[in-house]
Amino acid sequence: MSLTPKLESLISALRRLPGVGPKTAQRMALHLLERDRDAAIQISGALADAAQNIGECEQCHSLSEQAVCDICSNAARDRKTLCVLESPIDLMAIEQTGGYAGLYFVLGGHLSPIDGVGPEDLKIDQLLDRVYQGEINELVLATNPTVEGEATAHYIAEQLRDVDVSISRIAHGVPVGGELEYVDGGTLAHALAGRRQMER
């Protein structure tokens, strides 16, 4: 069967999704058209709505439908602690734990010179401005424990060398419920280097 132009453009649009190749895109398109037109209309509506109406919170730069997101405008949260993250996905992961009550700041990536990502390409200036305003007491640098995440954390800390703010880095170590036998050498070395005094 030769494809109609509209079907072809639908398939190529679907292929832009991560993990969707030509076969999957074709199957998705045919499924929506042949078996589930209601879903097709629902998806197209939701997509258009999301693409037009979801923006960025002007304080934390995470995804938000309002100018300031629910977390940033929540008066019950600790407004003196700011957790710095690479992406909104990390924010969702930390929010799901329910163990953190402070505010967030999303950088939009990590420093990676070889990929051409420098300080200008992240929200580092906005973060520094936020700290200079003086409301933040503690900055928790929760960028990923990769070389690039580590470099990003170091770069931020270096810029705030003369600023009166406490700066911490999330711990790296053995996962809860894990067995030392199965932990990789790098993590184990980190866990040993960052060991803690036991309280007695």
Add this chain to the structure above:
Amino acid sequence: MNSRTEQVAAFVLHSRPYRETSALVDLFTLEYGKVSVVARGVRRPGSKLRHTLQPFTVLAVRFSGQSELKTLHQAELAELLPTLTGKALMCGLYANELLERLLQPLEATPKLFLNYKVLLNDLLQSQDHEVSLRLFEQALLKELGSWSDLSGCHQPYYRYDVVQGISAVDEVASAHFTGDQLRSIEQGEYTDPSVKKAAKYLMRELLKEQLGDKPLRSRELFQPRSKERKGESE
């Protein structure tokens, strides 16, 4: 190299995500120089390779393939080096960017591999990273064939420009270096602070010629965000 190669020593220079769960990894190997490999499934949760394929540690890897892009089969930690942190990490990223940009794929540079290992060791152990970086840059320029022997520089003053390279000059005003400084650089003698400054200038100019118009991005990591910005916000 069409059949599966034996284990070779390698460092990860850089890795970038590829498809859903894989990564394209640039390795700096002892036997084959810079090699790009596909690491399949490395970004799946629970993949052991993900932890192993980190920069700045010596790995033992196996890969195969006929084209320039190889397939990675195995990677193990050969030697657990302490992690680079802080300024040393920034210097390591700078060295990686240099290698990534300047090495030709699949051209063995065993001497430079050792120089790189020495650099990482120095970054871990010493506080003065500047000298370690200069020595590494010199080794890299030698490998690329763009280093001329400076031990015969017995004139008092020299300057560098792209057309003439390093040449003797009569007046101090147009000089970039003294002959003494150039000979010290050749010997790797950095006790005199003025030699450090001269070496920094010389390496930067020589590397600039190799790198072309595209500047190194990792240099930005050493530059503070401008203070005027801070003034503005206050």
